[in-house]
Amino acid sequence: MSLRIFVPYETTALSLGAEEVATLVRREAAARGLDIELVRNGSRGLCWLEPLVEVDDGRGRRAFGPVALEEVASLFESGFGDDHPLALGPTEEIPYLKRQQRVTFARIGVTDPVSLADYRELGGFDGLAKAVTCTPQQLVDMVKASGLRGRGGAAFPTGIKWQTVLDAKGAQKYIVCNADEGDSGTFADRLVMESDPYMLIEGMIIAGLAVGATQGYIYLREEYPLAHELLNTAIERARAAGYLGEDILGSGRAFELEVRLGAGAYICGEETSLLESLEGKRGMVRAKPPLPAIVGLFGQPTVVNNVLSFAAVPSILSEGPEHYASFGYERSKGTLPFQLAGNLKHGGLVELAFGHRLRELIEDFGGGTESGRPVRAVQVGGPLGAYLAPEQFDTLLDYEAFAAIGAVLGHGGVVVFDESVNMAEQARFSMEFCVEESCGKCTPCRIGAVRGVEVIDRIVANDRREANLALLEDLCDTMMQGSLCAMGGMTPFPVKSALQYFPEDFHRQGGES
Numbered sequence: 001m002s003l004r005i006f007v008p009y010e011t012t013a014l015s016l017g018a019e020e021v022a023t024l025v026r027r028e029a030a031a032r033g034l035d036i037e038l039v040r041n042g043s044r045g046l047c048w049l050e051p052l053v054e055v056d057d058g059r060g061r062r063a064f065g066p067v068a069l070e071e072v073a074s075l076f077e078s079g080f081g082d083d084h085p086l087a088l089g090p091t092e093e094i095p096y097l098k099r100q101q102r103v104t105f106a107r108i109g110v111t112d113p114v115s116l117a118d119y120r121e122l123g124g125f126d127g128l129a130k131a132v133t134c135t136p137q138q139l140v141d142m143v144k145a146s147g148l149r150g151r152g153g154a155a156f157p158t159g160i161k162w163q164t165v166l167d168a169k170g171a172q173k174y175i176v177c178n179a180d181e182g183d184s185g186t187f188a189d190r191l192v193m194e195s196d197p198y199m200l201i202e203g204m205i206i207a208g209l210a211v212g213a214t215q216g217y218i219y220l221r222e223e224y225p226l227a228h229e230l231l232n233t234a235i236e237r238a239r240a241a242g243y244l245g246e247d248i249l250g251s252g253r254a255f256e257l258e259v260r261l262g263a264g265a266y267i268c269g270e271e272t273s274l275l276e277s278l279e280g281k282r283g284m285v286r287a288k289p290p291l292p293a294i295v296g297l298f299g300q301p302t303v304v305n306n307v308l309s310f311a312a313v314p315s316i317l318s319e320g321p322e323h324y325a326s327f328g329y330e331r332s333k334g335t336l337p338f339q340l341a342g343n344l345k346h347g348g349l350v351e352l353a354f355g356h357r358l359r360e361l362i363e364d365f366g367g368g369t370e371s372g373r374p375v376r377a378v379q380v381g382g383p384l385g386a387y388l389a390p391e392q393f394d395t396l397l398d399y400e401a402f403a404a405i406g407a408v409l410g411h412g413g414v415v416v417f418d419e420s421v422n423m424a425e426q427a428r429f430s431m432e433f434c435v436e437e438s439c440g441k442c443t444p445c446r447i448g449a450v451r452g453v454e455v456i457d458r459i460v461a462n463d464r465r466e467a468n469l470a471l472l473e474d475l476c477d478t479m480m481q482g483s484l485c486a487m488g489g490m491t492p493f494p495v496k497s498a499l500q501y502f503p504e505d506f507h508r509q510g511g512e513s
Helices: 011-015 018-031 069-077 116-121 126-131 136-146 158-167 188-195 197-211 225-240 271-278 307-319 321-325 358-365 399-404 423-437 448-460 465-482 486-490 492-501
Strands: 003-006 036-039 053-056 061-064 087-090 174-179 215-220 256-261 302-306 335-342 348-353 375-380 413-418
Touching (some): 011 018, 011 225, 018 069, 116 197, 126 307, 136 158, 136 197, 136 307, 188 197, 188 225, 188 307, 188 335, 197 215, 197 225, 197 256, 197 302, 197 307, 215 225, 215 271, 225 256, 271 302, 302 307, 307 321, 335 358, 358 375, 423 448, 423 492, 448 465, 465 486, 486 492
Parallel strands (some): 174 215, 215 256
Antiparallel strands (some): 003 053, 053 061, 061 087, 335 348
């Protein structure tokens, strides 16, 4: 058996030198006359260990990392031995991985992302094979029974959304994947598309079969060129193999899929702005109702779901909805891939069932701060999510538990700050972010965020502090209640939480002016 060496072909790994490592691996092997098979797999999501090189010499896959160029030769000299300083042992036994509950992300980093053979060998397209034998209503009922909720932020039950589209009348129905991943600290969508793209494709095909849609679009963040390349390759190969087109797996049912690049605007992550952009217009929020499920893309019934929502569907079909629903806590069923970022020793992706605690992510997986200073604040759910203080770190990772403390789980992004952070600056940034990214359609968001920056500046400068604090409170309420979408409606979340839990940062030396 030849030596199989795995070097990731994924954005994080590539940014840390994986392509150069792969080139040097080939050269070293050739210079030593070794017969190797170099596999360009996806990433396991252990970002702090990238480039993570894996080796299979017949004893299972063993990991080494992070591998710098100057260490490649020594790996060969040691025979990729377990006594090498970079040796991490069997990959699946790495504690960061072993403690996870990988359901949706079971294949990432294991396979060549665009190899149909690899995907099928690990259960890929088993869900679709079952789906083509089911009626649309049976498919919708299975998704309902799984308890799957939208993973894009709103956490709306996926099966109910699909039921609405199935029941709606339309000459043409569409499946739209929101892959415009723009939240700070998030990268789970990208990992799916770069490490297991067929899973997304399979989920979207099943969605099409479930609601009677024959056309799908992946609205991809334009800053993801590698995902764009791999998705297009995967779609082309899936079509050639009969998984897309006019006759899916000989069923006589049709579904087509293509990738469209996003407009580079955060607001296009909001589903109605996304649809406007997909139609070739400026990305601006639509008033609701009507809902996109009834009047969506080109005025037709449309399923709009996040990458992670579609990615969960194949395992629900292949393993059964009861299996998926066996994970989680109360109404939050299944798993969520949390993305750890910010000031952490061990940033990366952690897939866990709902019901664990935030503290586990920060301490057990993240390993505390990279700086060694105490954690002061954590923002969960992207730039519109609340800042959580240490006394809230034992909150359950559950949609309702987070809502109860005025926070959101959103897309699962977790950004950590140590004690050096100035929370007044973070609150100001939230308002400033809204100024920059608002589509401008509604007054509370367009004007409110501008006024919010000004009011925070006056508070920090001790300019009529009490009056401006009251004004900021009123302004936040207006934005929350009056904005057309979550851009303006949630911008107050981080502002109000910073004021509540870190009030001292809004005070400077000096008296009232």
